[in-house]
Amino acid sequence: MGADAFHVCYGLRWEFDATDKAVVDLLERRSDPRQLAARLHRLDLWWGTTSEDGIGFLLVGKLVGRFGWEGERSAQLDDPKAARLADEVRLRLRAAGFTDEPAWLFQFEPDP
Numbered sequence: 237m238g239a240d241a242f243h244v245c246y247g248l249r250w251e252f253d254a255t256d257k258a259v260v261d262l263l264e265r266r267s268d269p270r271q272l273a274a275r276l277h278r279l280d281l282w283w284g285t286t287s288e289d290g291i292g293f294l295l296v297g298k299l300v301g302r303f304g305w306e307g308e309r310s311a312q313l314d315d316p317k318a319a320r321l322a323d324e325v326r327l328r329l330r331a332a333g334f335t336d337e338p339a340w341l342f343q344f345e346p347d348p
Contacts, residue, residue: 239305243282243343246318246325247297248336254285254292263294270296273332279325284345293345297338298325 250270252259262268263283266275271294274281280299285292298321301311313321326338 240347241284241302241304241307241345243295243302243341243345244300244311245280245282245295245297245341245343246300246322247279247295247329247338247341248334249296249341249343250294251286252292252294253290255290260292263292268294270294270334273334277328277332279328279332284343287344287346293343295341295343296334297329297341 254260259268263271266272271281273279274296279296281294281296282299282302283292283294300313300321301308303309303311322338329338
């Protein structure tokens with residue numbers, strides 16, 4: 237049994253068709269090229285489904301927290317630590333070949 241979760245991440249986010257078996261299979265096998273690049277450059281990643289039918293998400297960067305009944309309840313991130321985290325993640329994303337500009341991401345993930 238699972239529970240709803242709310243993810244906070246600094247990095248990049250992509251959506252995908254969660255009904256596409258080939259895409260889901262790559263993610264499940266940890267073989268998606270974005271996953272491979274993230275792991276190689278010590279970036280966090282998380283994927284799951286959104287509250288919209290058939291839409292999935294992939295987060296790559298630094299997962300600051302996974303909140304909910306089965307996750308964290310609270311956290312704190314001061315300005316200096318947030319700035320260092322953003323600088324470090326931006327450099328790692330560039331080194332991994334990602335060119336999009338990172339941002340603070342807030343992702344709800346419902347329990348299926």
